[in-house]
Amino acid sequence: MNELRRLPVWHSVRIGLIGGVIMLYICLVGMVEVFGRSDIIERVISLGQVLLLLTGLGAGYLAARRAGEPTNALTVLISGVVAGGLTGGLLTGLVVIGSVVNLRAVFINASPALYNALTLGAGPNGAWIPLVGGAALGLVAALFCLLPRRVRQSIVNGLVGVLLAGLFSGLLRVILAARPGWSAELGRFLFASEGLTLAGALLFFILAGGLALLWSQSQATVRERITRLPEAQRKTLRWAMLGLAVILILIFPQISGAFIAQVIVLVGIFALMGLGLNITLGMAGLFDLGFVAFFAISAYTVGLLTSTGEHGIAQWSWWAAAPVGVLLAMIAGAFFGLPVLGIRGDYLAIATLGFGEIVRLLVGSDFLRPWLGGSFGILAIPKPWIGNLELAGPQQIYYLAVFGAVLVAFVAVRLRDSRLGRAWMAIREDEDVAEALGINLVQTKLLAYMLGGAFAGLGGAIFAALVGSIFPHSMNLLVSVNVVALLIVGGMGSIPGVIVGAFALIGLPELFREFDEYRYLLYGIALIAMMLAKPEGLWPSAAIRRELHTDETDETETNPGSSSTVPAS
Amino acid sequence: MYTSLTEKLIDWSIALYLWGFRIIVVLIVVIGTVLTLIGGKYNSQQWIDFVVFGIAQGSIYALIALGYTMVYGILRMINFAHGEIFMSGAFSAYFVASALEQSGFLDQNPLVALVLIMLVAMAASTGIALLVERVAYRPLRQAPRLVPLISAIGASFFLQYTFRGLFGPGVYAYPVVELLQGEWTFFGINILKAQVVVTIAAVLMMLGLYTIVMRTKIGKAMRAVSEDKATAALMGINVDRVIVTTFALGAAMAGVAGVLYALVFRQVNFFMGFVPGIKAFTSAVLGGVGNIPGAMLGGLFLGIFESLGPALFLESLGIVAPYQLKDAIAFTMLVLVLIFRPSGILGEKLTAKKA
Numbered sequence: 001m002n003e004l005r006r007l008p009v010w011h012s013v014r015i016g017l018i019g020g021v022i023m024l025y026i027c028l029v030g031m032v033e034v035f036g037r038s039d040i041i042e043r044v045i046s047l048g049q050v051l052l053l054l055t056g057l058g059a060g061y062l063a064a065r066r067a068g069e070p071t072n073a074l075t076v077l078i079s080g081v082v083a084g085g086l087t088g089g090l091l092t093g094l095v096v097i098g099s100v101v102n103l104r105a106v107f108i109n110a111s112p113a114l115y116n117a118l119t120l121g122a123g124p125n126g127a128w129i130p131l132v133g134g135a136a137l138g139l140v141a142a143l144f145c146l147l148p149r150r151v152r153q154s155i156v157n158g159l160v161g162v163l164l165a166g167l168f169s170g171l172l173r174v175i176l177a178a179r180p181g182w183s184a185e186l187g188r189f190l191f192a193s194e195g196l197t198l199a200g201a202l203l204f205f206i207l208a209g210g211l212a213l214l215w216s217q218s219q220a221t222v223r224e225r226i227t228r229l230p231e232a233q234r235k236t237l238r239w240a241m242l243g244l245a246v247i248l249i250l251i252f253p254q255i256s257g258a259f260i261a262q263v264i265v266l267v268g269i270f271a272l273m274g275l276g277l278n279i280t281l282g283m284a285g286l287f288d289l290g291f292v293a294f295f296a297i298s299a300y301t302v303g304l305l306t307s308t309g310e311h312g313i314a315q316w317s318w319w320a321a322a323p324v325g326v327l328l329a330m331i332a333g334a335f336f337g338l339p340v341l342g343i344r345g346d347y348l349a350i351a352t353l354g355f356g357e358i359v360r361l362l363v364g365s366d367f368l369r370p371w372l373g374g375s376f377g378i379l380a381i382p383k384p385w386i387g388n389l390e391l392a393g394p395q396q397i398y399y400l401a402v403f404g405a406v407l408v409a410f411v412a413v414r415l416r417d418s419r420l421g422r423a424w425m426a427i428r429e430d431e432d433v434a435e436a437l438g439i440n441l442v443q444t445k446l447l448a449y450m451l452g453g454a455f456a457g458l459g460g461a462i463f464a465a466l467v468g469s470i471f472p473h474s475m476n477l478l479v480s481v482n483v484v485a486l487l488i489v490g491g492m493g494s495i496p497g498v499i500v501g502a503f504a505l506i507g508l509p510e511l512f513r514e515f516d517e518y519r520y521l522l523y524g525i526a527l528i529a530m531m532l533a534k535p536e537g538l539w540p541s542a543a544i545r546r547e548l549h550t551d552e553t554d555e556t557e558t559n560p561g562s563s564s565t566v567p568a569s
Numbered sequence: 570m571y572t573s574l575t576e577k578l579i580d581w582s583i584a585l586y587l588w589g590f591r592i593i594v595v596l597i598v599v600i601g602t603v604l605t606l607i608g609g610k611y612n613s614q615q616w617i618d619f620v621v622f623g624i625a626q627g628s629i630y631a632l633i634a635l636g637y638t639m640v641y642g643i644l645r646m647i648n649f650a651h652g653e654i655f656m657s658g659a660f661s662a663y664f665v666a667s668a669l670e671q672s673g674f675l676d677q678n679p680l681v682a683l684v685l686i687m688l689v690a691m692a693a694s695t696g697i698a699l700l701v702e703r704v705a706y707r708p709l710r711q712a713p714r715l716v717p718l719i720s721a722i723g724a725s726f727f728l729q730y731t732f733r734g735l736f737g738p739g740v741y742a743y744p745v746v747e748l749l750q751g752e753w754t755f756f757g758i759n760i761l762k763a764q765v766v767v768t769i770a771a772v773l774m775m776l777g778l779y780t781i782v783m784r785t786k787i788g789k790a791m792r793a794v795s796e797d798k799a800t801a802a803l804m805g806i807n808v809d810r811v812i813v814t815t816f817a818l819g820a821a822m823a824g825v826a827g828v829l830y831a832l833v834f835r836q837v838n839f840f841m842g843f844v845p846g847i848k849a850f851t852s853a854v855l856g857g858v859g860n861i862p863g864a865m866l867g868g869l870f871l872g873i874f875e876s877l878g879p880a881l882f883l884e885s886l887g888i889v890a891p892y893q894l895k896d897a898i899a900f901t902m903l904v905l906v907l908i909f910r911p912s913g914i915l916g917e918k919l920t921a922k923k924a
Binding site: 025028029030287335338339340342343349350362366443481492520525527 | 722728735900
């Protein structure tokens with residue numbers, strides 16, 4: 001075994017096998033079929049095929065790069081071909097086995113359609129196709145490896161540009177087609193009914209590749225020119241950028257249409273909740289996995305107070321009901337916070353998870369059905385009005401959500417920089433020391449729960465207005481997990497991070513509704529990958545970045561072998 | 570020390586609130602129970618059925634809880650994906666069971682077949698648990714505590730939806746084992762055979778595990794690592810291997826629990842791991858996390874409480890459809906234990922470092 005490991009080809013075999021297992025996984029989990037339904041370039045390549053190609057190319061590239069340093073071009077090519085071939089070879093094995101045994105009895109996706117897709121329509125007779133195709137991909141990847149760095153980078157950028165354009169082609173097409181004239185013409189030129197046209201793909205490739213090349217060359221000079229500007233002009237530039245951003249945000253729903261506006265409203269609602277949890281968890285370090293409780297309490301309060309349906313009790317306007325909802329959420333924060341004040345760490349997470357589930361079970365139960373509607377929920381919640389203007393659809397509620405998010409973000413920034421904010425962070429770092437420094441733990445923690453609950457309550461109130469009806473099943477644990485995850489992915493304790501996280505975890509999955517089946521699968525992979533690669537989040541706050549960075553250096557010092565157990569060849 | 574009046578007021582109101590909390594819970598339980606017993610809606614056979622069902626279910630919770638407790642004892646980490654490990658055991662056993670049923674083996678040699686099914690479930694659960702440990706937990710062992718917890722939540726999603734993708738979103742019905750149909754009568758009490766077998770199997774597994782932890786060398790090493798990792802490493806214990814063994818043992822228990830659960834409820838689904846997972850964690854907390862007999866006791870306690878609760882003290886309070894609130898009882902119990910006795914029934918006093 002050890003003899004074998006010393007051979008240079010060992011790495012290629014290993015990478016090829018891992019790549020092959022990933023490919024098998026992609027096939028059997030059904031991604032090839034579902035993702036195959038949406039074309040990146042019309043009738044040329046689908047997203048499912050892109051996934052398979054990328055896996056093959058990736059395996060070839062990694063193997064080739066490993067072989068690259070000390071040896072010659074021939075070894076690089078051979079490594080690439082071996083890894084790619086093995087990756088494809090496992091698929092060949094799948095097709096061969098699948099044509100003999102009925103794998104479908106266990107794996108529901110091992111269908112003849114899958115085998116046809118893998119063999120380009122040839123069926124079991126074409127079982128060699130994935131093997132040869134994989135080897136060819138490995139060869140391409142190895143050749144790519146030998147190109148100069150600059151060329152490599154522009155090719156990658158170009159391809160990423162095409163991929164993104166293809167992924168968002170549906171949305172872009174709709175936006176362009178909304179206005180007749182040159183815009184619709186451009187839309188027809190770039191986008192087919194499904195995916196990009198060939199010409200469009202070419203254009204995007206050249207554009208993305210070229211622009212990236214230009215930017216990488218001129219980036220330094222542009223930066224330098226900006227820093228050389230006098231202070232007054234720099235200030236004007238900044239204000240101009242800010243003004244531009246505000247105008248863009250204001251006219252956005254009119255450009256984008258109702259669907260995207262709805263997505264943004266959801267992102268806004270989750271950003272509100274994220275900002276709330278950012279106080280309890282990000283600043284004060286109190287892990288709350290039952291955040292949905294506050295959301296639910298406020299949404300149900302608003303629903304009950306405003307509904308014109310059978311469960312409505314007051315028929316108030318939204319503007320009168322929302323503050324009550326927020327207030328009740330805040331009080332609930334205190335009530336849930338009080339008993340768990342003494343609980344720390346993971347236990348707190350589980351206790352709050354229990355609270356969240358209790359609230360969900362209660363609102364959905366037949367016991368409270370005469371008052372809360374049970375599993376049928378509360379219907380007929382009227383939309384908010386501003387004067388004579390009804391915030392009827394997502395395009396109007398958008399403004400409510402954006403206003404709420406901006407308001408809450410402002411409050412959050414002010415809180416963070418206040419005495420209270422510093423007290424929270426002290427508690428997060430070390431409770432005992434914080435107490436010794438004279439911080440009143442009970443009051444400070446309670447305030448964190450209450451304010452966090454209030455923010456989530458505002459999210460719930462806007463949600464009630466957006467949807468117009470509330471059901472217990474939209475108050476499940478996934479909401480809480482989503483909020484925690486967006487906070488983590490965005491960067492704990494960082495306010496812009498929350499917004500970024502909300503776009504990444506709520507906005508993107510909403511845009512790709514057709515892949516909804518795989519939403520939480522990809523989500524899980526993203527969470528693990530994020531924790532492994534960048535635990536501080538996409539947009540970390542300065543303090544956390546520093547802290548995690550020192551942790552990493554500690555780890556490499558004390559435990560050098562922990563991350564890679566592969567012996568060097 | 571100087572404390573202002575408002576602070577004193579806040580302290581008093583907190584104490585009042587907490588006491589109110591306790592009193593309300595006790596009142597609900599006591600009044601409900603008394604009313605039910607006076608009402609006499611259920612006869613003694615029904616009460617015994619509730620208790621026996623509770624014991625069977627509780628012993629399954631206990632088996633799952635062992636995995637939580639052992640991993641928590643060693644890594645101080647909630648293995649959020651453990652419920653999915655349980656699910657994967659039940660799922661893979663389903664395929665073996667239905668294959669054995671189709672070939673007729675299950676009817677001819679039911680005992681051999683059951684043992685075979687359990688072995689497959691143990692193997693599948695263990696394999697998946699080790700994979701998760703290797704990919705999602707081991708690289709994060711030095712990271713701040715929130716990081717592995719999030720990674721575990723990710724692993725839990727990943728496993729659930731992988732099973733959904735591979736085997737479909739439907740509910741699969743487990744094959745019928747003739748041997749376990751019907752009832753046995755002990756001292757004039759009728760008990761479902763499946764529940765007896767499940768309870769006995771669970772108890773045997775737990776005894777086996779207890780022996781491993783208390784009597785073998787690797788068990789000693791596990792106890793040492795859970796006391797103090799660094800010192801254990803200095804004593805020449807391979808910490809990585811001990812951790813892997815812990816995950817493997819916990820997963821094997823979860824795999825068996827999966828099969829037993831499927832024998833009682835006769836169906837498997839990709840989402841089946843979530844609720845038992847949380848309840849098993851509750852059992853672990855109930856018994857005192859890190860404590861193996863505690864997990865067993867906690868599981869049994871939770872199972873019985875949950876099975877008796879709706880009929881015993883909710884129904885007579887005029888609550889419609891009390892069985893919908895079965896899970897709420899379990900969660901309330903979790904919250905109560907965490908608030909009033911965070912160290913659990915058998916647990917040691919948690920120090921700040923461990924909690």
